Amino acid sequence: DAGVTQSPTHLIKTRGQQVTLRCSPKSGHDTVSWYQQALGQGPQFIFQYYEEEERQRGNFPDRFSGHQFPNYSSELNVNALLLGDSALYLCASSLRTISNQPQHFGDGTRLSIL
Amino acid sequence: AQTVTQSQPEMSVQEAETVTLSCTYDTSESNYYLFWYKQPPSRQMILVIRQEAYKQQNATENRFSVNFQKAAKSFSLKISDSQLGDTAMYFCAFMLTQGGSEKLVFGKGTKLTVNP
Numbered sequence: 001d002a003g004v005t006q007s008p009t010h011l012i013k014t015r016g017q018q019v020t021l022r023c024s025p026k027s028g029h030d031t032v033s034w035y036q037q038a039l040g041q042g043p044q045f046i047f048q049y050y051e052e053e054e055r056q057r058g059n060f061p062d063r064f065s066g067h068q069f070p071n072y073s074s075e076l077n078v079n080a081l082l083l084g085d086s087a088l089y090l091c092a093s094s095l096r097t098i099s100n101q102p103q104h105f106g107d108g109t110r111l112s113i114l
Numbered sequence: 115a116q117t118v119t120q121s122q123p124e125m126s127v128q129e130a131e132t133v134t135l136s137c138t139y140d141t142s143e144s145n146y147y148l149f150w151y152k153q154p155p156s157r158q159m160i161l162v163i164r165q166e167a168y169k170q171q172n173a174t175e176n177r178f179s180v181n182f183q184k185a186a187k188s189f190s191l192k193i194s195d196s197q198l199g200d201t202a203m204y205f206c207a208f209m210l211t212q213g214g215s216e217k218l219v220f221g222k223g224t225k226l227t228v229n230p
Contacts (some may be wrong), residue, residue, distance in 0.1 A: 042221050052218075056213065107157050
């Protein structure tokens with residue numbers, strides 16, 4: 001039973017560039033949430049996708065956008081990268097029809113901005 | 115505002131001893147879920163235990179148990195018989211539901227070190 005998988009593991013970019021991070025949910029899950037975890041902080045909610053639409057969004061600028069595909073996998077895109085975007089980006093999956101169930105997390109993508 | 119506060123940035127405990135991590139939260143909702151997640155250096159966020167607010171009985175999972183005080187909005191985690199593998203960041207989280215969508219609100223975490 002495959003868990004949540006994220007790629008790449010680590011990414012280095014420079015300011016102003018664009019980046020795409022990928023996530024495959026746990027088998028049987030249809031909902032994907034993205035979190036940003038800055039160094040020494042708890043994860044902050046970016047947005048959640050199910051049925052291929054963004055359903056809820058945290059306090060992040062429009063530079064952060066996403067997509068969900070018919071197979072439930074998801075992408076997180078960040079444009080015009082800033083130094084402050086350096087963080088661990090975590091993807092979590094769940095099953096929408098069962099409320100208040102724990103979200104299952106991937107290992108994250110470490111994004112470093114130079 | 116929905117917030118989670120972990121007042122202990124770092125804690126340490128000797129192997130085989132018991133340690134308690136504190137967490138308080140703020141919410142206006144009456145029914146909600148609380149979680150403790152563990153994040154070892156490998157980075158993966160691992161669920162430790164969860165508590166449903168409408169249940170008065172404190173949740174227990176093997177060596178891990180919680181002390182849930184709903185009126186005080188307190189949700190502490192007790193780890194008994196601490197093991198070296200318990201060394202990790204521990205995050206308290208509150209599940210917030212808005213418009214049919216759920217998100218986790220995390221505290222800043224407590225770094226726990228188990229010493230041999």
